[in-house]
Amino acid sequence: MKYFNGLVQNEWMKATSKRQLPYYYIFLALLAIGIGVVMRLAIGGRGEYAAIESMNVSISVLLTISSYFFIVVASQTITDEFKDGTIKQILIRPASRTMVLMSKLANLLLIMLSVYVLAVVLSAAVGFILFSGDTTMTIMDVLRQTLLSLPSALFYMLFAFMVAVLTRSLGLAISIPIIIQSLSGLTMFMANKSWYKFLIFPNLNWEGFITGNSNALPYEGATFLFTLVIYVIYMLIPLLASIYAFNSRDIQ
Amino acid sequence: MNDIVVEIRNVTKKMGGKTIIDNLSFSVERGEIYGFLGPNGAGKTTTIRMMVGLMSMNAGEIIIEGHNVATDRAKAMMHVGAIVENPELYKFMTGRQNLIHFARMSGRTISEERIQEIVKLVDLDQALDKKVKNYSLGMRQRLGIAQALLHHPSILILDEPTNGLDPAGIRELRDYLRRLSREENISILVSSHLLSEIELMCDRVLIIQNGQYVGERLLDGSKEGSQAEELQSIQLQVETMEEIQQALQDSAWSITSAEGNRVTLSLPHHDIPQLIEHLVKQGVKLYEVRKVTPTLEDTFLQMTKGGRIQ
Numbered sequence: 001m002k003y004f005n006g007l008v009q010n011e012w013m014k015a016t017s018k019r020q021l022p023y024y025y026i027f028l029a030l031l032a033i034g035i036g037v038v039m040r041l042a043i044g045g046r047g048e049y050a051a052i053e054s055m056n057v058s059i060s061v062l063l064t065i066s067s068y069f070f071i072v073v074a075s076q077t078i079t080d081e082f083k084d085g086t087i088k089q090i091l092i093r094p095a096s097r098t099m100v101l102m103s104k105l106a107n108l109l110l111i112m113l114s115v116y117v118l119a120v121v122l123s124a125a126v127g128f129i130l131f132s133g134d135t136t137m138t139i140m141d142v143l144r145q146t147l148l149s150l151p152s153a154l155f156y157m158l159f160a161f162m163v164a165v166l167t168r169s170l171g172l173a174i175s176i177p178i179i180i181q182s183l184s185g186l187t188m189f190m191a192n193k194s195w196y197k198f199l200i201f202p203n204l205n206w207e208g209f210i211t212g213n214s215n216a217l218p219y220e221g222a223t224f225l226f227t228l229v230i231y232v233i234y235m236l237i238p239l240l241a242s243i244y245a246f247n248s249r250d251i252q
Numbered sequence: 253m254n255d256i257v258v259e260i261r262n263v264t265k266k267m268g269g270k271t272i273i274d275n276l277s278f279s280v281e282r283g284e285i286y287g288f289l290g291p292n293g294a295g296k297t298t299t300i301r302m303m304v305g306l307m308s309m310n311a312g313e314i315i316i317e318g319h320n321v322a323t324d325r326a327k328a329m330m331h332v333g334a335i336v337e338n339p340e341l342y343k344f345m346t347g348r349q350n351l352i353h354f355a356r357m358s359g360r361t362i363s364e365e366r367i368q369e370i371v372k373l374v375d376l377d378q379a380l381d382k383k384v385k386n387y388s389l390g391m392r393q394r395l396g397i398a399q400a401l402l403h404h405p406s407i408l409i410l411d412e413p414t415n416g417l418d419p420a421g422i423r424e425l426r427d428y429l430r431r432l433s434r435e436e437n438i439s440i441l442v443s444s445h446l447l448s449e450i451e452l453m454c455d456r457v458l459i460i461q462n463g464q465y466v467g468e469r470l471l472d473g474s475k476e477g478s479q480a481e482e483l484q485s486i487q488l489q490v491e492t493m494e495e496i497q498q499a500l501q502d503s504a505w506s507i508t509s510a511e512g513n514r515v516t517l518s519l520p521h522h523d524i525p526q527l528i529e530h531l532v533k534q535g536v537k538l539y540e541v542r543k544v545t546p547t548l549e550d551t552f553l554q555m556t557k558g559g560r561i562q
Binding site: 003006007009010013014017018019084085086088089090091092093094095096250251 | 349
Protein backbone atom coordinates (compact mmCIF):
# COMPACT_ATOMS: atom_id res chain seq x y z
CA MET A 1 0.00 0.00 0.00
CA LYS A 2 2.85 2.35 0.83
CA TYR A 3 4.37 1.48 -2.54
CA PHE A 4 1.09 2.19 -4.33
CA ASN A 5 0.78 5.54 -2.54
CA GLY A 6 4.24 6.40 -3.80
CA LEU A 7 3.13 5.64 -7.35
CA VAL A 8 0.08 7.88 -6.99
CA GLN A 9 2.28 10.64 -5.53
CA ASN A 10 4.50 10.25 -8.59
CA GLU A 11 1.56 10.63 -10.94
CA TRP A 12 0.37 13.71 -9.05
CA MET A 13 3.88 15.19 -9.20
CA LYS A 14 4.00 14.62 -12.96
CA ALA A 15 0.54 16.12 -13.48
CA THR A 16 1.32 19.24 -11.45
CA SER A 17 4.79 19.71 -12.96
CA LYS A 18 3.33 20.03 -16.43
CA ARG A 19 1.88 23.49 -16.90
CA GLN A 20 -1.47 22.10 -18.00
CA LEU A 21 -3.15 21.44 -14.64
CA PRO A 22 -2.16 24.68 -12.85
CA TYR A 23 -3.17 26.63 -15.95
CA TYR A 24 -6.49 24.82 -16.02
CA TYR A 25 -7.16 25.87 -12.43
CA ILE A 26 -6.47 29.48 -13.42
CA PHE A 27 -8.72 29.10 -16.46
CA LEU A 28 -11.53 27.78 -14.20
CA ALA A 29 -11.14 30.77 -11.89
CA LEU A 30 -11.29 33.25 -14.77
CA LEU A 31 -14.26 31.43 -16.27
CA ALA A 32 -16.19 31.47 -12.96
CA ILE A 33 -15.56 35.20 -12.60
CA GLY A 34 -16.51 35.76 -16.24
CA ILE A 35 -19.78 33.88 -15.93
CA GLY A 36 -20.67 35.79 -12.77
CA VAL A 37 -19.85 39.17 -14.26
CA VAL A 38 -21.82 38.49 -17.46
CA MET A 39 -24.88 37.37 -15.46
CA ARG A 40 -24.65 40.39 -13.19
CA LEU A 41 -24.41 42.77 -16.14
CA ALA A 42 -27.32 41.07 -17.91
CA ILE A 43 -29.56 40.97 -14.85
CA GLY A 44 -28.58 44.26 -13.29
CA GLY A 45 -28.92 44.56 -9.51
CA ARG A 46 -27.30 42.46 -6.82
CA GLY A 47 -30.62 41.57 -5.22
CA GLU A 48 -32.36 40.51 -8.41
CA TYR A 49 -30.85 37.07 -8.65
CA ALA A 50 -30.03 34.44 -6.02
CA ALA A 51 -26.42 33.56 -5.20
CA ILE A 52 -27.29 29.87 -5.11
CA GLU A 53 -28.87 29.95 -8.54
CA SER A 54 -25.86 31.76 -9.98
CA MET A 55 -23.68 29.14 -8.33
CA ASN A 56 -25.75 26.37 -9.92
CA VAL A 57 -25.39 27.83 -13.43
CA SER A 58 -21.69 28.47 -12.99
CA ILE A 59 -20.95 24.95 -11.70
CA SER A 60 -22.80 23.31 -14.52
CA VAL A 61 -20.88 25.33 -17.14
CA LEU A 62 -17.51 24.69 -15.46
CA LEU A 63 -18.14 20.97 -15.13
CA THR A 64 -19.41 20.56 -18.68
CA ILE A 65 -16.19 22.08 -19.95
CA SER A 66 -14.18 20.06 -17.44
CA SER A 67 -15.62 16.78 -18.70
CA TYR A 68 -13.58 17.42 -21.88
CA PHE A 69 -10.56 18.29 -19.79
CA PHE A 70 -10.83 14.95 -17.96
CA ILE A 71 -10.88 13.13 -21.30
CA VAL A 72 -7.74 14.97 -22.40
CA VAL A 73 -5.90 14.32 -19.13
CA ALA A 74 -6.89 10.64 -19.04
CA SER A 75 -5.58 10.19 -22.58
CA GLN A 76 -2.36 12.06 -21.96
CA THR A 77 -1.41 10.22 -18.81
CA ILE A 78 -0.92 7.18 -21.04
CA THR A 79 0.11 8.61 -24.42
CA ASP A 80 2.70 11.04 -23.00
CA GLU A 81 4.61 8.17 -21.40
CA PHE A 82 4.75 6.42 -24.75
CA LYS A 83 5.60 9.60 -26.64
CA ASP A 84 8.53 10.48 -24.36
CA GLY A 85 9.70 6.88 -24.04
CA THR A 86 9.36 7.10 -20.26
CA ILE A 87 6.97 4.16 -20.37
CA LYS A 88 10.07 1.95 -20.54
CA GLN A 89 11.41 3.60 -17.43
CA ILE A 90 8.32 2.92 -15.35
CA LEU A 91 7.82 -0.62 -16.60
CA ILE A 92 11.32 -1.82 -15.66
CA ARG A 93 10.58 -1.24 -11.95
CA PRO A 94 9.12 -3.67 -9.45
CA ALA A 95 5.64 -2.18 -9.99
CA SER A 96 3.40 -4.49 -12.00
CA ARG A 97 1.77 -3.06 -15.07
CA THR A 98 -1.66 -3.34 -13.49
CA MET A 99 -0.41 -1.36 -10.52
CA VAL A 100 0.97 1.33 -12.83
CA LEU A 101 -2.43 1.64 -14.51
CA MET A 102 -4.25 1.75 -11.18
CA SER A 103 -1.98 4.48 -9.86
CA LYS A 104 -2.72 6.51 -12.95
CA LEU A 105 -6.45 6.02 -12.49
CA ALA A 106 -6.22 6.96 -8.82
CA ASN A 107 -4.42 10.13 -9.83
CA LEU A 108 -7.13 10.91 -12.41
CA LEU A 109 -9.70 10.63 -9.64
CA LEU A 110 -7.66 13.06 -7.56
CA ILE A 111 -7.52 15.52 -10.44
CA MET A 112 -11.25 15.12 -10.93
CA LEU A 113 -11.88 15.70 -7.23
CA SER A 114 -9.70 18.82 -7.24
CA VAL A 115 -11.56 20.24 -10.25
CA TYR A 116 -14.98 19.52 -8.68
CA VAL A 117 -14.00 21.14 -5.38
CA LEU A 118 -12.55 24.13 -7.17
CA ALA A 119 -15.61 24.53 -9.41
CA VAL A 120 -17.93 24.50 -6.38
CA VAL A 121 -15.81 26.85 -4.27
CA LEU A 122 -15.20 29.34 -7.08
CA SER A 123 -18.83 29.36 -8.20
CA ALA A 124 -20.03 29.83 -4.62
CA ALA A 125 -17.57 32.65 -3.95
CA VAL A 126 -18.45 34.50 -7.15
CA GLY A 127 -22.18 33.87 -6.62
CA PHE A 128 -22.29 35.21 -3.07
CA ILE A 129 -20.18 38.26 -3.94
CA LEU A 130 -22.30 39.28 -6.93
CA PHE A 131 -25.85 38.25 -5.95
CA SER A 132 -28.07 38.30 -2.87
CA GLY A 133 -31.62 37.59 -4.14
CA ASP A 134 -34.08 35.04 -2.71
CA THR A 135 -34.76 31.54 -3.98
CA THR A 136 -36.22 28.24 -2.88
CA MET A 137 -33.12 26.41 -4.11
CA THR A 138 -30.78 25.20 -1.37
CA ILE A 139 -27.05 24.48 -1.27
CA MET A 140 -27.94 20.78 -1.02
CA ASP A 141 -29.84 20.97 -4.33
CA VAL A 142 -26.77 22.46 -5.98
CA LEU A 143 -24.40 19.85 -4.53
CA ARG A 144 -26.72 17.03 -5.56
CA GLN A 145 -26.88 18.41 -9.09
CA THR A 146 -23.09 18.65 -9.09
CA LEU A 147 -22.61 15.04 -8.02
CA LEU A 148 -25.11 13.84 -10.63
CA SER A 149 -22.64 14.78 -13.34
CA LEU A 150 -20.11 12.31 -11.92
CA PRO A 151 -21.33 9.00 -13.46
CA SER A 152 -21.05 10.42 -16.96
CA ALA A 153 -17.73 12.19 -16.36
CA LEU A 154 -16.22 9.02 -14.88
CA PHE A 155 -17.43 6.84 -17.74
CA TYR A 156 -16.07 9.03 -20.53
CA MET A 157 -12.80 9.50 -18.68
CA LEU A 158 -12.33 5.75 -18.31
CA PHE A 159 -13.32 5.25 -21.94
CA ALA A 160 -10.65 7.74 -23.07
CA PHE A 161 -8.16 5.96 -20.82
CA MET A 162 -8.95 2.65 -22.50
CA VAL A 163 -8.64 4.04 -26.03
CA ALA A 164 -5.28 5.57 -25.03
CA VAL A 165 -4.00 2.23 -23.73
CA LEU A 166 -5.26 0.35 -26.78
CA THR A 167 -4.14 2.77 -29.49
CA ARG A 168 -1.43 4.90 -27.81
CA SER A 169 -2.77 7.69 -30.01
CA LEU A 170 -3.68 10.94 -28.32
CA GLY A 171 -5.86 12.07 -31.19
CA LEU A 172 -8.02 8.96 -31.11
CA ALA A 173 -8.16 8.79 -27.32
CA ILE A 174 -9.52 12.33 -27.16
CA SER A 175 -11.78 12.34 -30.22
CA ILE A 176 -13.51 8.96 -29.89
CA PRO A 177 -15.05 9.59 -26.44
CA ILE A 178 -16.02 13.14 -27.43
CA ILE A 179 -17.71 11.92 -30.62
CA ILE A 180 -19.58 9.23 -28.70
CA GLN A 181 -20.60 11.75 -26.10
CA SER A 182 -21.91 14.15 -28.76
CA LEU A 183 -23.82 11.41 -30.56
CA SER A 184 -25.23 9.89 -27.36
CA GLY A 185 -28.15 12.32 -27.49
CA LEU A 186 -29.30 10.75 -30.77
CA THR A 187 -29.94 7.44 -29.02
CA MET A 188 -32.97 9.05 -27.37
CA PHE A 189 -34.80 8.45 -30.62
CA MET A 190 -34.45 4.75 -29.89
CA ALA A 191 -36.03 5.07 -26.46
CA ASN A 192 -39.00 2.94 -27.51
CA LYS A 193 -36.80 0.02 -28.50
CA SER A 194 -36.63 -2.86 -26.05
CA TRP A 195 -32.82 -2.87 -25.94
CA TYR A 196 -32.55 0.85 -25.21
CA LYS A 197 -32.20 0.28 -21.49
CA PHE A 198 -29.13 -1.89 -22.07
CA LEU A 199 -27.22 1.02 -23.59
CA ILE A 200 -24.94 2.98 -21.29
CA PHE A 201 -26.30 6.41 -22.21
CA PRO A 202 -29.68 6.37 -20.45
CA ASN A 203 -28.04 4.75 -17.45
CA LEU A 204 -25.67 7.67 -16.94
CA ASN A 205 -28.58 9.83 -15.82
CA TRP A 206 -29.36 9.09 -12.17
CA GLU A 207 -31.39 12.21 -11.45
CA GLY A 208 -34.75 10.46 -11.28
CA PHE A 209 -33.51 7.96 -8.72
CA ILE A 210 -31.84 10.50 -6.47
CA THR A 211 -34.56 13.16 -6.51
CA GLY A 212 -37.48 10.72 -6.65
CA ASN A 213 -38.90 12.70 -9.55
CA SER A 214 -40.47 10.08 -11.87
CA ASN A 215 -40.45 12.55 -14.80
CA ALA A 216 -36.67 12.58 -14.68
CA LEU A 217 -36.31 8.81 -15.09
CA PRO A 218 -34.29 7.92 -18.22
CA TYR A 219 -36.95 5.50 -19.50
CA GLU A 220 -40.19 4.02 -18.26
CA GLY A 221 -39.90 1.51 -15.45
CA ALA A 222 -36.24 2.28 -14.78
CA THR A 223 -34.94 1.04 -11.43
CA PHE A 224 -31.80 2.26 -9.70
CA LEU A 225 -30.51 -1.29 -9.18
CA PHE A 226 -30.77 -2.15 -12.87
CA THR A 227 -29.08 1.11 -13.84
CA LEU A 228 -26.27 0.48 -11.34
CA VAL A 229 -25.68 -3.02 -12.70
CA ILE A 230 -25.53 -1.77 -16.29
CA TYR A 231 -23.26 1.09 -15.23
CA VAL A 232 -20.85 -1.22 -13.39
CA ILE A 233 -20.69 -3.55 -16.40
CA TYR A 234 -19.96 -0.67 -18.75
CA MET A 235 -17.25 0.58 -16.37
CA LEU A 236 -15.64 -2.84 -16.00
CA ILE A 237 -15.31 -3.38 -19.74
CA PRO A 238 -12.91 -0.48 -20.42
CA LEU A 239 -11.11 -1.15 -17.13
CA LEU A 240 -10.47 -4.82 -17.84
CA ALA A 241 -9.69 -4.17 -21.51
CA SER A 242 -7.04 -1.64 -20.45
CA ILE A 243 -5.49 -3.98 -17.91
CA TYR A 244 -5.45 -6.89 -20.33
CA ALA A 245 -4.00 -4.95 -23.25
CA PHE A 246 -1.41 -3.18 -21.11
CA ASN A 247 -0.20 -6.43 -19.54
CA SER A 248 0.08 -8.44 -22.71
CA ARG A 249 1.91 -5.95 -24.84
CA ASP A 250 5.62 -5.96 -25.71
CA ILE A 251 7.08 -2.50 -25.23
CA GLN A 252 9.16 -1.53 -28.25
CA MET B 253 34.72 -17.03 -7.27
CA ASN B 254 32.24 -17.32 -10.08
CA ASP B 255 29.26 -15.59 -8.61
CA ILE B 256 26.58 -15.35 -11.29
CA VAL B 257 24.29 -12.32 -11.18
CA VAL B 258 22.36 -12.77 -14.40
CA GLU B 259 21.76 -15.93 -16.29
CA ILE B 260 20.10 -16.21 -19.69
CA ARG B 261 19.12 -19.79 -20.47
CA ASN B 262 18.10 -20.92 -23.96
CA VAL B 263 16.03 -17.85 -24.62
CA THR B 264 14.07 -17.68 -27.85
CA LYS B 265 11.94 -14.81 -29.08
CA LYS B 266 9.74 -14.88 -32.14
CA MET B 267 8.01 -11.87 -33.60
CA GLY B 268 5.65 -12.09 -36.53
CA GLY B 269 6.82 -15.59 -37.45
CA LYS B 270 10.46 -14.49 -37.48
CA THR B 271 12.95 -15.75 -34.93
CA ILE B 272 14.61 -12.69 -33.46
CA ILE B 273 16.53 -14.44 -30.69
CA ASP B 274 17.45 -18.06 -31.22
CA ASN B 275 18.25 -20.23 -28.20
CA LEU B 276 20.59 -17.68 -26.63
CA SER B 277 22.42 -18.45 -23.38
CA PHE B 278 25.01 -16.48 -21.44
CA SER B 279 25.71 -15.31 -17.92
CA VAL B 280 27.17 -12.26 -16.25
CA GLU B 281 29.40 -12.58 -13.19
CA ARG B 282 29.40 -10.26 -10.20
CA GLY B 283 31.49 -7.15 -10.66
CA GLU B 284 32.44 -7.66 -14.28
CA ILE B 285 31.79 -5.41 -17.22
CA TYR B 286 30.22 -7.59 -19.84
CA GLY B 287 30.15 -6.43 -23.43
CA PHE B 288 27.26 -7.36 -25.66
CA LEU B 289 28.41 -6.93 -29.20
CA GLY B 290 26.70 -7.47 -32.50
CA PRO B 291 25.87 -5.73 -35.73
CA ASN B 292 22.79 -3.54 -35.81
CA GLY B 293 19.70 -5.69 -35.80
CA ALA B 294 21.46 -8.67 -34.22
CA GLY B 295 18.98 -8.73 -31.34
CA LYS B 296 20.86 -6.89 -28.60
CA THR B 297 18.06 -4.52 -27.70
CA THR B 298 15.46 -7.30 -27.86
CA THR B 299 17.52 -9.40 -25.44
CA ILE B 300 17.86 -6.46 -23.06
CA ARG B 301 14.11 -5.79 -23.25
CA MET B 302 13.43 -9.37 -22.29
CA MET B 303 15.88 -9.10 -19.40
CA VAL B 304 14.03 -6.13 -17.92
CA GLY B 305 10.57 -7.55 -18.59
CA LEU B 306 9.51 -5.14 -21.32
CA MET B 307 9.11 -8.04 -23.71
CA SER B 308 7.97 -11.59 -23.20
CA MET B 309 9.94 -14.58 -24.44
CA ASN B 310 8.74 -17.66 -26.32
CA ALA B 311 11.11 -20.11 -24.65
CA GLY B 312 13.86 -20.20 -22.06
CA GLU B 313 14.29 -18.23 -18.87
CA ILE B 314 16.14 -15.28 -17.46
CA ILE B 315 17.31 -15.40 -13.84
CA ILE B 316 18.46 -12.27 -12.04
CA GLU B 317 19.87 -12.74 -8.53
CA GLY B 318 17.97 -16.02 -8.29
CA HIS B 319 14.62 -14.57 -9.39
CA ASN B 320 12.97 -15.58 -12.63
CA VAL B 321 12.02 -12.50 -14.62
CA ALA B 322 8.92 -14.19 -16.05
CA THR B 323 7.45 -15.46 -12.78
CA ASP B 324 9.00 -13.27 -10.09
CA ARG B 325 9.45 -10.03 -11.95
CA ALA B 326 9.10 -7.58 -9.07
CA LYS B 327 11.88 -9.21 -7.02
CA ALA B 328 14.15 -9.55 -10.05
CA MET B 329 13.67 -5.89 -10.98
CA MET B 330 14.68 -4.70 -7.52
CA HIS B 331 18.23 -5.73 -8.43
CA VAL B 332 18.29 -4.13 -11.86
CA GLY B 333 19.22 -0.65 -12.91
CA ALA B 334 18.86 0.04 -16.59
CA ILE B 335 18.91 2.56 -19.37
CA VAL B 336 17.15 1.11 -22.39
CA GLU B 337 18.26 3.11 -25.44
CA ASN B 338 18.21 6.78 -24.52
CA PRO B 339 18.07 8.06 -20.97
CA GLU B 340 14.32 8.72 -21.01
CA LEU B 341 13.49 11.21 -18.30
CA TYR B 342 10.66 13.59 -17.50
CA LYS B 343 11.86 16.76 -19.18
CA PHE B 344 9.23 18.92 -17.51
CA MET B 345 10.50 18.02 -14.04
CA THR B 346 13.77 18.89 -12.33
CA GLY B 347 16.59 16.41 -11.90
CA ARG B 348 15.68 16.08 -8.25
CA GLN B 349 12.02 15.36 -9.01
CA ASN B 350 13.09 12.71 -11.50
CA LEU B 351 15.25 11.03 -8.87
CA ILE B 352 12.46 11.18 -6.29
CA HIS B 353 10.10 9.68 -8.86
CA PHE B 354 12.35 6.70 -9.55
CA ALA B 355 13.27 6.31 -5.89
CA ARG B 356 9.58 5.83 -5.07
CA MET B 357 9.33 3.22 -7.79
CA SER B 358 12.38 1.24 -6.64
CA GLY B 359 10.60 -0.86 -4.03
CA ARG B 360 13.15 0.10 -1.38
CA THR B 361 13.45 2.98 1.02
CA ILE B 362 15.90 5.44 -0.44
CA SER B 363 17.12 8.11 1.92
CA GLU B 364 17.74 11.76 1.14
CA GLU B 365 21.43 11.03 1.86
CA ARG B 366 21.53 8.35 -0.83
CA ILE B 367 20.14 10.81 -3.36
CA GLN B 368 22.78 13.36 -2.35
CA GLU B 369 25.48 10.74 -2.58
CA ILE B 370 24.49 9.57 -6.04
CA VAL B 371 24.15 13.14 -7.28
CA LYS B 372 27.71 13.87 -6.14
CA LEU B 373 28.90 10.68 -7.79
CA VAL B 374 27.56 11.74 -11.18
CA ASP B 375 28.51 15.37 -10.57
CA LEU B 376 25.10 16.94 -11.01
CA ASP B 377 24.79 18.87 -7.72
CA GLN B 378 24.84 22.22 -9.54
CA ALA B 379 22.01 21.38 -11.93
CA LEU B 380 19.80 19.26 -9.71
CA ASP B 381 17.01 21.82 -9.36
CA LYS B 382 16.93 22.77 -13.02
CA LYS B 383 14.36 21.24 -15.33
CA VAL B 384 15.73 18.35 -17.34
CA LYS B 385 14.76 19.99 -20.63
CA ASN B 386 17.62 22.44 -20.01
CA TYR B 387 20.18 19.66 -19.55
CA SER B 388 22.83 18.80 -22.12
CA LEU B 389 22.88 15.26 -23.48
CA GLY B 390 25.84 14.40 -21.27
CA MET B 391 23.99 15.65 -18.19
CA ARG B 392 20.92 13.63 -19.13
CA GLN B 393 23.12 10.60 -19.53
CA ARG B 394 24.53 11.12 -16.05
CA LEU B 395 21.10 11.67 -14.55
CA GLY B 396 20.03 8.49 -16.32
CA ILE B 397 22.86 6.63 -14.64
CA ALA B 398 22.00 8.21 -11.31
CA GLN B 399 18.39 6.98 -11.46
CA ALA B 400 19.61 3.53 -12.47
CA LEU B 401 21.97 3.33 -9.48
CA LEU B 402 19.78 4.83 -6.73
CA HIS B 403 18.63 1.52 -5.33
CA HIS B 404 22.04 -0.23 -5.23
CA PRO B 405 21.34 -2.64 -8.08
CA SER B 406 23.56 -5.69 -8.60
CA ILE B 407 23.42 -5.28 -12.34
CA LEU B 408 23.44 -2.15 -14.42
CA ILE B 409 22.17 -2.67 -17.96
CA LEU B 410 23.13 -0.06 -20.52
CA ASP B 411 21.87 -0.25 -24.06
CA GLU B 412 24.21 1.60 -26.44
CA PRO B 413 25.20 4.03 -23.69
CA THR B 414 27.56 6.15 -25.78
CA ASN B 415 25.06 6.94 -28.53
CA GLY B 416 25.15 10.65 -29.12
CA LEU B 417 28.00 11.37 -26.69
CA ASP B 418 31.07 13.29 -27.82
CA PRO B 419 34.52 11.67 -27.42
CA ALA B 420 35.12 13.41 -24.09
CA GLY B 421 31.74 12.23 -22.85
CA ILE B 422 32.44 8.67 -23.97
CA ARG B 423 35.76 8.67 -22.14
CA GLU B 424 34.19 10.07 -19.02
CA LEU B 425 31.47 7.43 -19.09
CA ARG B 426 34.00 4.68 -19.62
CA ASP B 427 36.18 5.72 -16.70
CA TYR B 428 33.12 6.14 -14.59
CA LEU B 429 31.76 2.67 -15.35
CA ARG B 430 35.15 1.11 -14.64
CA ARG B 431 35.25 2.83 -11.27
CA LEU B 432 31.71 1.72 -10.49
CA SER B 433 32.35 -1.91 -11.19
CA ARG B 434 35.55 -1.85 -9.16
CA GLU B 435 34.35 0.15 -6.15
CA GLU B 436 30.75 -0.96 -5.79
CA ASN B 437 31.16 -4.44 -7.23
CA ILE B 438 28.30 -3.87 -9.66
CA SER B 439 28.05 -5.99 -12.77
CA ILE B 440 27.56 -3.93 -15.89
CA LEU B 441 26.15 -5.17 -19.15
CA VAL B 442 26.91 -2.83 -22.02
CA SER B 443 25.54 -3.39 -25.48
CA SER B 444 27.15 -1.79 -28.47
CA HIS B 445 27.82 -2.18 -32.15
CA LEU B 446 31.09 -0.31 -31.73
CA LEU B 447 34.07 -2.62 -31.32
CA SER B 448 36.52 -0.03 -30.10
CA GLU B 449 34.20 0.95 -27.30
CA ILE B 450 33.63 -2.58 -26.04
CA GLU B 451 37.33 -3.36 -26.30
CA LEU B 452 38.26 -0.45 -24.09
CA MET B 453 35.52 -0.91 -21.53
CA CYS B 454 34.78 -4.58 -20.97
CA ASP B 455 36.25 -7.57 -19.19
CA ARG B 456 34.42 -10.07 -21.29
CA VAL B 457 32.48 -9.83 -24.49
CA LEU B 458 29.70 -11.82 -26.05
CA ILE B 459 29.21 -11.63 -29.77
CA ILE B 460 25.82 -12.32 -31.30
CA GLN B 461 24.57 -12.22 -34.85
CA ASN B 462 21.07 -12.81 -36.19
CA GLY B 463 19.93 -13.52 -32.66
CA GLN B 464 22.37 -16.38 -32.22
CA TYR B 465 25.36 -16.91 -29.96
CA VAL B 466 28.51 -16.51 -32.02
CA GLY B 467 31.25 -16.48 -29.41
CA GLU B 468 32.48 -15.20 -26.10
CA ARG B 469 35.91 -13.80 -25.40
CA LEU B 470 37.91 -12.52 -22.46
CA LEU B 471 39.56 -9.18 -23.05
CA ASP B 472 42.61 -7.58 -21.39
CA GLY B 473 44.67 -10.65 -22.32
CA SER B 474 43.64 -12.34 -19.12
CA LYS B 475 43.61 -15.65 -20.99
CA GLU B 476 47.21 -15.32 -22.19
CA GLY B 477 49.62 -18.13 -21.42
CA SER B 478 46.91 -20.23 -19.88
CA GLN B 479 47.12 -22.90 -22.53
CA ALA B 480 50.63 -23.94 -23.51
CA GLU B 481 49.35 -26.02 -26.40
CA GLU B 482 47.41 -23.20 -27.95
CA LEU B 483 48.73 -22.03 -31.28
CA GLN B 484 50.27 -18.61 -31.10
CA SER B 485 51.17 -16.25 -33.91
CA ILE B 486 54.70 -14.86 -33.70
CA GLN B 487 56.01 -12.13 -35.90
CA LEU B 488 59.74 -11.85 -36.51
CA GLN B 489 61.72 -9.04 -38.04
CA VAL B 490 64.79 -10.39 -39.82
CA GLU B 491 67.49 -9.03 -42.12
CA THR B 492 66.67 -11.07 -45.20
CA MET B 493 64.04 -13.56 -46.12
CA GLU B 494 66.56 -16.08 -47.44
CA GLU B 495 68.29 -16.21 -44.10
CA ILE B 496 65.23 -17.32 -42.20
CA GLN B 497 63.89 -19.59 -44.90
CA GLN B 498 67.21 -21.42 -44.83
CA ALA B 499 67.26 -21.61 -41.05
CA LEU B 500 63.78 -23.11 -40.88
CA GLN B 501 64.31 -25.61 -43.70
CA ASP B 502 64.84 -28.68 -41.55
CA SER B 503 62.77 -27.58 -38.53
CA ALA B 504 59.25 -28.39 -37.42
CA TRP B 505 58.12 -24.80 -37.93
CA SER B 506 57.13 -23.08 -41.11
CA ILE B 507 56.36 -19.57 -42.21
CA THR B 508 52.63 -18.84 -42.51
CA SER B 509 52.95 -15.43 -44.09
CA ALA B 510 55.63 -12.96 -45.00
CA GLU B 511 55.70 -9.28 -45.75
CA GLY B 512 58.96 -7.51 -46.58
CA ASN B 513 61.39 -8.53 -43.89
CA ARG B 514 58.70 -9.53 -41.43
CA VAL B 515 57.57 -13.13 -41.26
CA THR B 516 54.78 -14.70 -39.25
CA LEU B 517 54.84 -18.19 -37.80
CA SER B 518 52.20 -20.15 -36.03
CA LEU B 519 53.39 -22.43 -33.24
CA PRO B 520 52.42 -23.74 -29.79
CA HIS B 521 53.06 -21.30 -26.99
CA HIS B 522 55.66 -23.50 -25.25
CA ASP B 523 57.70 -23.76 -28.47
CA ILE B 524 58.53 -20.06 -28.55
CA PRO B 525 61.83 -20.25 -26.57
CA GLN B 526 63.02 -23.21 -28.67
CA LEU B 527 62.27 -21.34 -31.87
CA ILE B 528 64.30 -18.34 -30.74
CA GLU B 529 67.19 -20.53 -29.60
CA HIS B 530 67.15 -22.38 -32.92
CA LEU B 531 67.18 -19.20 -34.98
CA VAL B 532 70.00 -17.67 -32.96
CA LYS B 533 72.10 -20.82 -33.30
CA GLN B 534 71.51 -20.73 -37.05
CA GLY B 535 72.91 -17.22 -37.10
CA VAL B 536 69.68 -15.48 -38.08
CA LYS B 537 69.83 -11.80 -37.20
CA LEU B 538 66.65 -11.14 -35.20
CA TYR B 539 65.57 -7.53 -34.83
CA GLU B 540 62.23 -8.16 -33.19
CA VAL B 541 60.15 -11.04 -31.87
CA ARG B 542 56.53 -10.15 -31.25
CA LYS B 543 53.47 -12.06 -30.23
CA VAL B 544 50.50 -11.21 -32.41
CA THR B 545 47.26 -11.23 -30.45
CA PRO B 546 44.24 -11.07 -32.66
CA THR B 547 42.32 -7.87 -32.03
CA LEU B 548 38.68 -8.01 -31.12
CA GLU B 549 38.00 -6.76 -34.60
CA ASP B 550 39.75 -9.82 -36.11
CA THR B 551 37.83 -12.11 -33.82
CA PHE B 552 34.59 -10.35 -34.55
CA LEU B 553 35.07 -10.48 -38.30
CA GLN B 554 36.16 -14.08 -38.12
CA MET B 555 33.22 -15.05 -35.91
CA THR B 556 30.55 -13.17 -37.81
CA LYS B 557 32.18 -14.06 -41.13
CA GLY B 558 32.54 -10.49 -42.21
CA GLY B 559 29.17 -9.36 -40.93
CA ARG B 560 28.51 -5.67 -40.92
CA ILE B 561 30.54 -3.72 -38.43
CA GLN B 562 31.24 -0.09 -37.99
